[in-house]
Ligand SMILES: Cc1cc2nc3c(=O)[nH]c(=O)nc-3n(C[C@H](O)[C@H](O)[C@H](O)COP(=O)(O)OP(=O)(O)OC[C@H]3O[C@@H](n4cnc5c(N)ncnc54)[C@H](O)[C@@H]3O)c2cc1C
């Protein structure tokens with residue numbers, strides 16, 4: 001029995017090409033991991049437990065599409081029908097084919113085109129009729145399942161709103177070719193199998209047999225020829241799909257598997273582009289989930305959302321402008337079903353592309369220092385909102401905390417704005433300078449009023465002391481009874497600053513603190529879903545009007561339930577929202593300070609603050 | 624009711640328009656929400672550039688209006704309706720006024736300096752606005768710091784709330800530069816030992832005798848004009864202030880310790896009337912001030928025939944310009960009332 005026909009060639013060659021291509025890419029990505037990550041990979045691959053955990057995740061994310069289900073059931077069903085349906089079709093098809101061929105080593109095409117080869121056979125396995133019937137039934141069922149998903153996929157392009165999406169991704173040519181062939185695969189299979197079953201009058205399942213009989217009856221052409229053409233067509237679309245897959249968004253299917261393994265082996269995004277970045281970039285399915293939630297839409301920016309930026313990175317033509325056109329707010333990262341760190345990728349590209357004149361900060365140096373219990377670093381941004389600083393000082397005086405205001409007279413930047421611009425080398429000078437200042441103060445806690453500083457202190461400074469944002473610090477003071485508060489009976493809404501919320505996962509402390517003295521409202525979009533105020537230092541490509549549009553959008557959402565005060569814990573958010581003049585905007589520190597009974601403030605004015613004036617070598621000119 | 628008009632707002636513009644119209648024989652009703660007429664100008668001491676007392680201008684206008692026009696004071700207009708070519712203005716106490724035409728002369732608001740928080744207004748003791756300083760002069764209050772010391776250094780800060788994208792106001796308020804020059808001279812006259820500094824982006828001495836006053840300020844009074852925008856202010860323990868700017872002529876960051884900071888606040892649209900004007904569907908520019916029908920040949924007209932706008936309700940103006948504008952408006956109203964509508 002020769003189970004071969006010329007039409008299997010497009011499929012077989014396409015598959016061979018695909019396997020070689022994926023093999024080559026995976027090899028490249030694994031070998032270009034950072035040295036540490038390579039070690040993690042080699043030890044992970046030898047650890048059966050990690051492999052099992054990864055496989056479980058592959059099952060849930062790549063086949064079941066659990067995250068998609070959570071987003072929108074229709075979307076989940078659609079993805080699952082393709083992934084799980086096709087997977088089962090292949091696996092069960094393989095098992096089925098073994099019964100017929102009686103061997104374990106079939107050519108890869110054999111199970112795929114099984115119905116072409118075994119149509120006329122009536123094999124009775126182990127004398128049990130049920131087995132072939134079972135397979136015929138189940139294979140038809142799976143095909144139907146996939147076809148129902150296909151219908152949904154088609155609808156999604158037309159009626160994306162049903163899937164909870166306003167916008168769909170704009171695709172490239174390869175995406176269109178791959179999409180068209182992918183969509184054709186299963187109808188072609190249906191037709192090929194049906195015509196064959198119809199021609200022979202047997203071999204089909206509950207769907208293909210009646211459909212085949214009907215088609216044979218209705219199509220006035222030689223059925224065997226039509227069926228044969230359909231098998232060619234089926235093989236061709238499969239072949240074309242496999243060849244275009246590595247150049248289209250569908251590359252995400254194999255790549256996501258590798259990504260899941262990487263992650264379970266403890267590999268994380270790095271500061272520089274590596275094999276891990278490549279893997280993330282190729283794992284983007286261009287599902288477009290990150291489109292609607294991006295606030296740049298409000299500013300009329302539609303070319304720089306995560307999906308487009310990642311596409312550009314993958315195609316190696318990302319421009320400096322696109323890399324800098326983003327709030328780096330991290331909202332897209334929160335919703336991405338693949339968990340792609342688009343913010344880190346954005347910063348990597350900024351580092352690579354950063355150009356132009358660079359300021360040199362190596363001049364900063366310091367001499368005199370004193371010590372205290374708490375070092376307070378207000379941050380440059382808080383110098384533009386002096387009432388935050390004043391409130392913090394007032395509170396610490398009431399609480400009897402001995403503190404050192406590190407940047408009282410001169411603000412040395414924490415370095416994050418430079419990092420957001422991709423200028424890490426220049427930021428390094430500032431980091432070193434501040435580190436020395438902070439270490440020399442020999443305090444137990446570093447408290448900052450600025451989430452931007454907070455995040456960079458935590459992530460980049462490697463300090464040997466506790467680091468707190470004032471939300472956490474004030475909460476501790478209140479809990480330990482060091483600051484008495486009286487209720488202010490005001491309806492307050494809290495805005496999560498990007499760097500404190502999504503950036504540092506501090507969500508509860510500010511809420512608990514506010515709850516102690518005010519009526520805290522719940523907002524529509526909060527915590528990891530909170531909107532960016534629009535003032536982000538990470539955005540370099542939006543003008544004031546575009547920023548205002550984003551700010552007003554965020555305010556619309558925050559003011560839905562009519563708060564009397566908008567509270568935040570970031571001087572930049574405060575300024576950005578304050579500009580719009582739509583609601584009083586206050587920092588947590590200000591609100592806490594206002595809630596301290598008057599008497600307590602006056603009685604505490606035997607200040608315990610330690611005046612501190614670091615002498616900078618670059619003395620600004622004074623007159 | 625024959626050939627009648629309602630003038631809303633008894634500032635310079637409203638009083639001028641009302642006076643002129645009554646001289647032309649129109650039956651005028653003037654509504655001013657404050658007890659005292661004169662609008663913002665009633666808070667000013669002496670006017671730039673000649674330093675003539677503001678009171679003189681206002682008394683002239685009061686003579687033109689008092690006892691000649693029907694005046695309602697102490698109550699704002701809260702609603703204006705236009706129906707079958709009649710205007711109805713409702714006052715807060717329920718009084719309803721009717722007229723065949725209506726002039727909106729509701730003026731402007733001062734920029735709320737606390738919105739520019741980095742300058743410390745409302746937070747530090749010795750940061751005041753130009754309007755407050757004008758009040759000190761008017762009440763013959765000496766120029767002192769909060770705790771009564773004679774300041775030895777005073778800094779004037781230009782463009783507070785104007786020409787500043789960060790607060791959303793791109794426009795120039797026109798009169799603060801010359802107000803700053805005038806007030807700097809007045810401070811120097813009152814306190815000859817005091818050093819007076821002015822921080823500006825550029826000085827807009829656009830009108831007659833303005834440049835001359837600026838020249839005099841430098842030559843005769845030794846006022847120091849420094850080109851640089853204030854970035855922030857901070858307060859020392861002794862309540863003196865550190866002003867931080869960049870000198871944009873020399874390119875160096877600069878710090879200076881001063882005893883008193885005067886913020887030259889600009890004009891913003893009057894917020895109290897926003898809803899009322901919104902209902903009339905009047906058009907505003909990007910700056911939020913009312914937009915006339917035709918900036919050249921109909922700059923007192925609106926989309927509603929018989930409804931006129933005049934003075935600072937259209938954006939920053941000097942008193943001289945407000946007067947000229949209001950006179951032109953009066954003529955427009957007059958010819959409207961006498962036309963075959
Ligand atoms: C600090 C400072 C100093 C200045 N110094 C000078 C100077 O020296 N020389 C000079 O030429 N210009 C000066 N100006 C400019 C001057 O103040 C304006 O040109 C002038 O006030 C404009 O007059 P107006 O009538 O258009 O507006 P306004 O003065 O604002 O008058 C509007 C009036 O309408 C009333 N009103 C508003 N809404 C209602 C309502 N709904 N119902 C009833 N009444 C209402 C208000 O109460 C107010 O009285 C100065 C401005 C500033 C900010």
Ligand code: SF4
Nearest residue numbers: 284286287288290336
């Ligand atoms: S980045 Fe994530 S959410 Fe956006 S299209 Fe790619 S996979 Fe989807």
Ligand code: SF4
Nearest residue numbers: 294326327329330332
């Ligand atoms: S980080 Fe924010 S602004 Fe940037 S693409 Fe994602 S959602 Fe849009």
Ligand code: SF4
Nearest residue numbers: 782785795796799800
């Ligand atoms: S008049 Fe002078 S101070 Fe006022 S906004 Fe214009 S430039 Fe600035």
